Amino acid sequence: MSPKSLFDKVWERHLVRVETVEQPAVLYIDRHLVHEVTSPQAFAMLKERGLRVRCPDRTFATMDHSTPTVPLGPDGDPVYANEDARMQVQTLQENCAEFGIELFGWDSPHRGVIHVMAPELGLTLPGMTIVCGDSHTATHGAFGALAFGIGTTEVSHVLATQCLLQNKPRSMRVTLNGRLNAGVSAKDMALAVIAALGSGGGTGYVIEYAGEAVRTLGMEERMTLCNMTIEAGARAGMIAPDQVTFDWLKGRAHAPKGDAWEHEIEDWRALKSDKNAVYDAEITLEARLIAPMITYGPSPDQGMAVDSITPHPCGAVERQGLDYMRFTPGRPVMGEKVDVVFIGSCTNGRLSDLQAAAQVLLGHRIHPDVRMLIVPGSEQVRREAEHEGLHEIFKTAGAEWRLPGCSMCIAMNGDMAMPGELVVSTSNRNFEGRQGKGARTVLASPATAAASAIWGEIADPRPFMEAPRVA
Amino acid sequence: MLLDKFSKLTSRTMVLAQENIDTDQIIPARFLTTTSRNGLGRAAFYDWRYDEAGMARNSDPFAGKEPQAHQILVGGANFGCGSSREHAPWALADFGFRAVVSTKIADIFKSNAIKNSILPIEVSSETHADLIATPGAELTIDLERLEILRPGKWKQSFEMDAFGRRCLLDGVDPLGFLQNCEDEITQFEARRA
Structure with a gap:
């Protein structure tokens, strides 16, 4: 038998029908994660055809993109950025109720960014196929799952049939x-x-x-x-997956228990x-x-060591990127004035990310010209961070400690930067306008983001981390 | 929703030469709070077209271009990278585009485009350079023969996933196709149980 890769093995385990020259494979999906932004039109497609959700027990929903991260209003209701955002969340609530899908909503202690809360609950397990109408579904591959983002039409396919038509990558x-x-x-x-x-x-x-x-x-x-x-x-x-994976998963709500655990x-x-x-x-x-990295242009591949200089001479794409960022070719970016720092997202909104930021911020105050948002990835991360007192370190440093959500990563919920502002962000995309029209985004780690908040300019985190750790 | 049938398209190109045009450029995230898939054409490339005050930019690449006459969008390499939002092809289709041509098109965008009767076509660097250099060129795309043609200049074949092609040519509905696999899906589930 020819040797197989991890990907081959997971792929083959889920083939309902194999791929041919004429037809893609029919791939079975173990977990379907749903959020408010990419699902309403998919549910509408089901309703147009009078279809049901085939496997509600394999489908889990939360709300994260359009949800506010500011405290609930005086009446206990969320304060949405606009009526469309409120309607979108309400539509998800109605669809989940109508189709019998479990929703981790406002009243749930597990609500959060979908790629943070699903693993926390043990919904993500090794060897699974996992999809979501969200390109960062790749996150779940960390457990040895085959996990990928799909479009809304494909969301409707999975809702209706629990399968997808896929050519093998x-x-x-x-x-x-x-x-x-x-x-x-x-x-x-x-x-x-x-x-x-x-x-x-x-x-x-x-x-x-x-x-x-x-x-x-x-x-x-x-x-x-x-x-x-x-x-x-x-x-x-x-x-x-390895022992690190198994140790992390053991005992989580949806992870197998007892004999089933041993067997799995x-x-x-x-x-x-x-x-x-x-x-x-x-x-x-x-x-x-590899050194601490930052990006110098509005594409995630335009990355370099924080203490190095921007490309020079550079090609058209680099030049265009540097122009948008208002950076100069052949110059350091350390020292560039920072307006906003965002720590959070499905990339860096987990407890260890907040611990790394707190380690840098402890005993410091952020620069007075910087606005810093720290947004836990989930209610669970929020509880754990508060249990460790991280929120006090953040607040003492002058940062805002928010409710969980995607927040400034996609800037759909009212959390955003102003035109021209420079944002050091722990999120995943620095595209033009991603964090607000005309905003300039530099991607970085939580430690680099925290160090930059203290200095008020793009900064190397290592001096803060090499200092003895204060208990 | 059944797909619009698609066999042959002749139209002029609209050229956006920039590389890595991501889906946040095609439709900025703040337009994603909609629960509909209709009417998104007005949001297509919104921030390239309008300034912070919502006024048309002098640099609006679409200014003075009749969408009906320019149904082929030629983009720089790695078109459609970034998020999985199907709002991107919804916006392009509503704006009037029926094909996107580049040297490389991102995976999820490509899959979403076909489902909305937008042809994603990858061409060689030479062909692409010619298209970038001649905005507004008239092209014919023949999906039956898998050919893209600039009359009097060149003809190139392109590749496309066979099933996606059938969906577009014959109006095959992928969800209907999957529903017809129900027996096999049930057997698969029984085998694994």
Whole structure:
């Protein structure tokens, strides 16, 4: 039997019908995650045809994109940015009630950014196929699941049939040798991989992340790495499950229990690439060469070490990017004045991200000209952070501690930057206008974002992290 | 929704030469609070067309271009990268586009485009360079023969997923196709249980 990759194995386990020259494969979907932005038109498509949701028990919903992160109003109701946002959330509530789908809504202790709260609940398990009308569904690949974003028409396909028509993507292995240096995070690793591949370099592929630097990452860091796979053009990124995965999952609400747990673990251990598995493409990076990263243009692949200089001479794309950012070719970006700092999102809104930010902020105040939003990825992250007193560190430093949601990552809920403002953001996209019309976004890790908030300019986090840790 | 049938299209190009045109450019996120898929043409490339005050920009690339005469959008490499929002092809289709041509088109956008009767066509760098250099050129796209043609200049074949092509040519409905697999889906579930 020919050797198989992790991706091959998960793909083959879900084939209802194999792919032919004429027809794509019919792929069975184990988990369908739903949010308010990309689902209303899909439910409408079902209603037009008089269809039901085939597997409500495989479908889970929350609301995160259009939801406010400011405190609830005096009447206990959320204060939406506009009537459309309120209507969109209400439409999700009505659709979930009508079709019998579990919704983690305003009254749920588990509500949050869908790619943060679903893993927390153990809804994400190794070997699963997971889809969502959201390109950052790649996050769940951190558990050895095949997880990818789909469009709204495909959301309707999964709702109605629990299946998708898919041509098998090609495979790519990204190997990260060695270990990350102190002060360098999974976010920096992700930005380095994207810079190496280019924003379209992964188009048509599923990426498997391998190597010592990946195996030594914690579960939350693995999610950060897989999350940004789409920023290199690949729909899915995967990491073979191991003891780190199993330890993180054990005891979670939807994880198997008792004998079933033992049985599943045995099965999950087989979910790794065979020794001689063949990939359609491979790249290798040395983790020790990765520094804290920032982006200098409005594309996630325009990344560089925070302490290096912008490209010079540069091609048309780099030049255009630098012009939009109002950065100069061949100059450092450290020292550029920062207006807003955002810590949160499905990339960096987990407890370990907030801990990293708190470690930098402890004992400091943010620069008076900086507005800093810290938005936990879920209600659970919020509870855990508050239990550890992180929110007090943030508030003492002068940051705003918000309710969970996507917030400034996509700037749909009223959290946004003004035209021309420079934002250091732990989110995943720095596209023109992504965080508000005319806003300029620099992607970075939570530590770099926190250090930049203190200085009021783009800053290297390492001096803050090398100092002895105050308990 | 059944797809509009599509066999041959002759129209002029609208050229947006910039590389990496992401779906946030095609339709900014603040327009995504809609619960409908209609009427999004007005939001297409909104921030390229209108300034902070909502006034038309002098640099509006669409100014003075009749959408009905320019149904083929030629974009720089890696067109449609970024989010999975199907609002992007909804907006382009509502604006009047029926084909997108680039050297590389992002996976999710490509899949979404076909479902909305927009042809995603990847061409060679040479062909692409010619298209970028001649905005408004008239092209014929023949989906039956998988050919893109600039009359009197060149003809190039292009590739397309066979099933996507059938959906567009014959009006095959992918959801109907999946529903017809119900027996196999049930057997699959029984096998795994």
